[in-house]
Amino acid sequence: MTQHLIVIGAGMATGRMLETLVENGADYDITLINGEPRGNYNRIMLSPVLSGEKTYAEIVTHDDAWYADNSVTTRFGCFVEAVDRAAKTVTLTTGEVLGYDKLVFGTGSNPFMIPLPGHDLDGVIAYRDLEDTEKMMGLGPDHKCVVIGGGLLGLEAAAGMAARGVDVTVVHIMGHLMERQLDEAAGYLLRKALVDKGITVKCAANSKEILGEDGHVRALLLDDGTELPCDLLVMAVGIRPNVKLAQDAGLAVGKGIHVDDQMLTSDADVLAVGECVEHDGAIFGLVAPLYDQAKVAAKTLMGQTDAFVQKELSTKLKVTGCDLFSAGDFADGDGREDIVFRDPARGVYRRLVLQNNVVIGAVMYGDTADSNWFFGLIRDKTDIADMRDTLIFGPAYQGGTPLDPLAAVAALPRDAEICGCNGICKGQIEDAIAAGASDLGAIKATTKASASCGTCTGLVEQVLAVTLGDDFVVPAAASMCGCTDMTHEDVRRMIKSRRLTSMPAVWQECGWKTPDGCHSCRPALNFYLLADWPLEYQDDPQSRFINERKHANIQKDGTYSVVPRMWGGITTPKELRAIADAADKYMVPTVKVTGGQRIDLLGVRGEDLPAIWKDLNDAGMVSGYAYSKGLRTVKTCVGTDHCRFGTQDSTGLGIKLEQTLHGAWTPHKLKLAVSGCPRNCAEATCKDIGVVCVDSGYQISIGGAAGMDVKETELLCQVATEDDAILVIKAVTQLYRENAKYLDRIYKWMAKVGLDWIKERVEADRDALVERFELSQTIYRHDPWADHVAKQTERYQPLANLSLEAAE
Amino acid sequence: MTDWIDIAALDDVPARGARMVKTALGCVAVFRTADDQVFALDNACPHKAGPLAEGIVHGTSVTCPLHNWVISLETGEAQGADEGRVATYPARVDGGRILLDRTFLQARPTSGAAA
Structure with a gap:
């Protein structure tokens, strides 16, 4: 006798299951119930519908005629109110009661709505069904939309609306887009592509509240106080299996409806497929496993044996112009190796993760033509030992030529400045080469590029190599570290000319060979980025x-x-008492007077740091930055205040300099001194920057050292007033910050660029340099102790203390 | 047999960073990589006992803050030309929480000053 099958939900999984049943002539009377007032359509193609590349009619998988031809009774636009498993009936919201022999749950999932204040306002939607899509399609070029969620669905929604001319902002809580599928480098490229499409992307952004007006959404308010105005707010932050009906019916439910390998629930007459199920601890959001489940469920219903097996999954983003693919496991791990291919000019990134000569993960961006081939290697666990050398280039390039390390230089635009001293752009060098210059000497002679300070020599040679090809061999230059072939100078130039404002941007554009750098390059990059982009880049403590x-x-x-800082080496009885009290209270074993006229408390426990800082802060003292590649101390003599030889107020100038320069990060430590007369009691002529006061003004000299090397400073200039002295010192400090290699003291930098060049620049650009210095200081001139005491004292404590537990 | 104990939220340790856990048998450093893997190692470099929890974390390695020895978080082995090994302990993340194995922590040889 024909049995009655009821299917709840017309989604991707149940649609495929019905097809399989019908194709195999299964002996069932089928009733399909769907809450949406329509039958099965291809839900994952809603994004092309949104962007206008497809119409709804094109994505319908089963129309009324199909249901009629195959004797599927339909109940669309109504919900199931209850399932009575004992009586084997379902009750619809219309009051109709239908009996079943077999029941299939395909109730799908519900979008997760963040319970922000205002989430129930009109104009706050999810991205789930045709109704949501139509609301988004209703927006036009004069509308603004905010999408919360930088995952697959949120980005497809954003790109679809942007294609319609809507002003779209994506707000994502994590540091880079699609963090579950992509590593940082690919996330960076994706972000760049979306920004090029006119989409504003805000990562590491916390939503705080949805603001409304007359019951309709008006704006999204972020944690940092930013207001993002919008006419529509789309939440695409995730889905949760829709299990309520199954739970009410008494079926076993966890994250989803529990099913076994045959897709049977805890009731042998009830099956479940699709996004509503939980199989072996996993839930499912991509279509491939759903189709597998549908096939297994159909076979189970037909009394055949089959089993659902979870497989490797891959993801593709359906956004035109953003070719992106990820599959498998691409986390770093034991015995795992990376093969990375970057072509920044074309925006291509490929990363393969290998373990025991098998590809276990792949991330591809920009060119995904070979993704199926790589996915096949992952799925089949192919041994790639024999093709490892050329693997990354894909199936067509086995035995091809190796990657060109000069791609980054080749990508520089013609107007990119190569030689800063002489203002020579890449185009001028190319023209000189076209006119016959074929080596560095000829370039120097005809263009002056690299003829002054020489720091751009490597870059000029690379332009020669790119332009002349095999005719030119680049002399080997020391690279920054094992992570890159580029020198410090090259990387710095890329950061400036290509406007690289984040570490992943540098890693990508400069072809880093490691996922996230090393202890050698990361501190250098952190300095270059914060020095060149003080507003855009956020200092990275890690x-x-x-x-x-x-x-x-x-x-x-x-x-x-x-x-603690003692401005210009001046202290007071009150500060000394506070220091003494702190030394007692925290049992500081050694108190030492330093060469820079400070008091050093040695041997403080890490856990006590915030507390001792608080005590010192309370007495009016701030961090002395004695630990920094930054301004350390300005040592002074007593000058005209007390000394019978003093010509100027050296103490006062020292204090002013220290107060204006403090907090500034520099390539290496920066020590200053101001002496009140040429007797030079403050030893200003062996400092990085020294001032010697004379009757007629202030002699400013730079490039001294009294460490591994001992150097006397060389005169930069003499100025008449204290104000001018401060401006010149700020300017030369900024020039050093902008141009020197990380960990070069001023004397080393000066040996490379020449004192003459520094003099010229300070004279010609003084005000602009001072302005850039002051801009940076608006961010960095502060007391980090007070910040840490206020915000992160817990970071100084142990994460947990298990020492009180008895050791067995 | 494993006896997982809840230590703290994953977010209490910065990505590419570490925090220290005190135990009766010395300190253990808990590391978090950029891709949210966690590792637990004795908080003492094999070279001069530098506090590894204060090092720079890159990939699945940490660089000791005292003399730049690079230690693998996976094996505890010193990398490159340096030779030495730090004890490693089972650690995992579940539901945004960091878990360590009590059995292992208690079974290890005394490596630091007992508190």
Whole structure:
């Protein structure tokens, strides 16, 4: 006798299951119930409908005629109110009661709505069905929309609306887009492509509240106070299996409806397929496993044996112009190796993760033509040992030529400045080569490029190599570290000329060979980025050496030394008492007077740092930055205040300099001194920057050292007033910040660029340099101790203390 | 047999960073990589016992803050030309929480000063 089958939900999975049943002539009387007032359509093609590349009619998978031809009774636009498993009936919201022999749940999933204040306002929607899509399609060029969620669905929604001319902003809580499928580098490229499409992307952004007006959404308010005005707000932050009906019916339910390998629920006459199920702890959001489930469920219904097996999954983003693919597992791990291919000019990125000569993960961006081939290698666990050398180039390039390391230079535009000293652009060098220059000497002679300071020599050679090809061999230059073939100078130039404002951007555009750099390049990049882009780039503590991360100097036993600032070396009885009290209270074993006229408290426990800082802060003292690649101290003599030889107020100038320069990060430590007369008691002529006061004004000299190398400063200029002295010192500090290699003291930098060049630049660009210095100081001139005391004291404590538990 | 104990939220440790856990048998450093893997190692470099929890984390390695030895978070082995090994302990993330294995923590040899 023909049995009665009821299917709840017309989605991707049940649609495929019905097809399989019908094709195999299964002996069932089928009734299909759907809450949406329509039958099965291809839900994953809603994005092309939204962007206008397809119409709804084109994505319908089963129309009325199909249901009629195959004797499927339909109940569309009504919901199931209850399932009575004992009586084997379902009750519809219309009051109709239908009996079943077999029941299939295909109730899908519900979009997760973040319960922000205002989430129930009109104009706040999910992206789930045709109704949502139509609301988004109703927007036009004069509308604004905010999408919360930078995952697959949110980005498809954003791109679809942007294609319709809507002003779209994507707000994503994580640091890069699609973090579940992509690594940072691919996330960076994706972001760049979306920004090029006119979409505003805000990562690491926390939504706080949805603001409304007359019951309709008006704007999204972020944690940092930013208001993003919008006419429509789309939440695409995730889905949850829709299990309520199954739960009410008493079926076993966890995250989803529990099913076994045959797709049977805890009731042998009830099956479940699709996004509503939980199989072996996993839930499902992509279509491939749903189709597998549908096939298995159909076979189970037909009394045949089959089993659902979870397989490797891959993801593709359906956004025109953003070719993106990810599959498998691409986390770093034990015994895993990376093969990375970057072609920044074409925006191509490929990363393969290998383990035991098998590809276990792949991320591809920009050119995904070979994605199926790579996916096949993952799925089939193919041994790739024999083709490892050329694997990354894909199936067509086995035995092809190796990657060109000069791609980054080739990608520089013609107007990119190569030689900063002489203002020579790449185009001028190319023209000189076209006119017959074929080596560095000829370029120097005809264009002056690299004829002054020489730091761009490597770059000029690379332009020669790119332009002349095999006719020119680049002399080997020391690369920044093992992560890249580029030198510090090359990387810095790329950061400026290509406007790279984040570390993943540098890693991508400069062809980093490691996923996230190393202890050598990360601190350098962090400095270059914050020095060149003070407003755009946010300082990364995790890329700083411990001293700068914890604002104290680590000692050999893991304790720290704490040095409060004493402006210009001047202190007071009150400050000295506070220092003495702190030394007692925190049992500081050693109190030492430093060469820079400060008091050093040595041997403070890491956990006590915030507390001792608080005590010192309370007495009016701030961090002395004694740990920093930044301004350390301005040492002074007593000058005209007390000394019978003093010519100017050296103490006063020292204090002013320290107050204006403090907090500035520099390529290496920066020590200053101001002496009140040429007797030079403050030893200003062995400092990075020294001032010697004379009757007629201030002699400013730079490039001294009294460490591994001992150097006397060389005169930069003499100025008449204290104000001019301060401006010149700010300007030369900024020039050093903008141009020197990380970990070069001023004397080393000066040896490379020449004192003459520094003099010229400071004279010609003084005001602009000072302006850029001051802009940076609006961010960095502050007391990190007070910040850490206020916001992150817990980071200084152990994560947990298990020492009180008895050791068995 | 494993005896997983809940230590803290994953977010309590910064990505590419580490925090220290005190135990009766010395300190353990808990690391979090850029891709949210966690590792637990003795908080003492094999070279001069530098506190590894204060190092720079890159890939699945940490660089000791005292003398730049690079230690694999996966094996505890010193990388490159340096030789030495740090004890590693089972660690995992579940539901946004960091879990360590009590059995292992208690079974290890005394490596630091007992509290």
